[in-house]
Amino acid sequence: xxxxxxxxxxxxxxxxxxDWDNSWTQSIDNEQFCxxxxxxxDAMEKADIILLxxxxxxxxxxxxxxxxxxxxxxxxxxxxxxxxxxxxxxDIVCKRKGIPQFQILSDLTSAVISDLxxxxxx
Numbered sequence: 001x002x003x004x005x006x007x008x009x010x011x012x013x014x015x016x017x018x019d020w021d022n023s024w025t026q027s028i029d030n031e032q033f034c035x036x037x038x039x040x041x042d043a044m045e046k047a048d049i050i051l052l053x054x055x056x057x058x059x060x061x062x063x064x065x066x067x068x069x070x071x072x073x074x075x076x077x078x079x080x081x082x083x084x085x086x087x088x089x090x091d092i093v094c095k096r097k098g099i100p101q102f103q104i105l106s107d108l109t110s111a112v113i114s115d116l117x118x119x120x121x122x
Contacts, residue, residue, distance in 0.1 A: 010116075011046075013044075015043065017036065020036075044069075044070060044075075048119075049077060049112065049116075050066075050070055050073070050075045050076050050077070051076075051078075051112065052067055052076060052078045053078075053079045053105060053108070054078070054084045055084070056082050056083030056087075057081075057083065058084070059085055060084075064086065064089075064090070067090065067093060071097045072097060076097075076100075077100045077102070077111060077112060077115075078094055078100070078101045078108075079101070079103070079104065080094075080101060080103070081104065081105075082103065
């Protein structure tokens with residue numbers, strides 16, 4: 001099955017926002033910021049699968065927080081590249097919680113397609 005067919009009929013939420021404004025005050029009192037964070041959390045709660053990609057060149061503190069929030073959800077699949085500043089912590093949490101973890105993005109992609117194929121076949 002192709003990736004396109006495996007993904008058809010799914011709701012996909014990309015939490016990255018093209019019009020994100022770094023000047024927004026990160027405060028619960030900032031309506032735009034609060035709306036964005038709540039939208040992200042709502043999307044992850046509704047998702048059947050949550051993919052986290054932790055680039056070896058990033059710090060990604062919010063992604064690490066999201067890993068903690070959803071570690072027991074059974075929804076996570078994680079790619080944590082070599083060089084990620086807290087890779088040891090990610091490795092331990094994923095192992096402890098039974099979260100599928102991948103070292104390179106292409107392996108995560110293949111695993112997601114396989115997972116989706118198995119869901120379609122059922």
